[in-house]
Amino acid sequence: MSWLDQPRTLEIAGAALPKWRDECLFTVSRLTGIEKLGRLYDYTVEIATKDD
Numbered sequence: 001m002s003w004l005d006q007p008r009t010l011e012i013a014g015a016a017l018p019k020w021r022d023e024c025l026f027t028v029s030r031l032t033g034i035e036k037l038g039r040l041y042d043y044t045v046e047i048a049t050k051d052d
Contacts, residue, residue: 012047025049 010028018025026047033043 010045012045 010031012024012026012028027050028045029048030046031043033041035041
């Protein structure tokens with residue numbers, strides 16, 4: 001398996017994010033970005049409210 005294809009974990013957390021019953025109301029809907037050795041990484045994270 002290529003290191004580019006490995007699964008990764010992403011968590012959205014912060015004191016200002018709303019919670020309901022100790023769970024965050026948001027979930028990651030899309031992550032796009034560019035990684036290049038020797039350069040700063042640039043990501044855009046889109047979040048959405050959970051449907052539950």
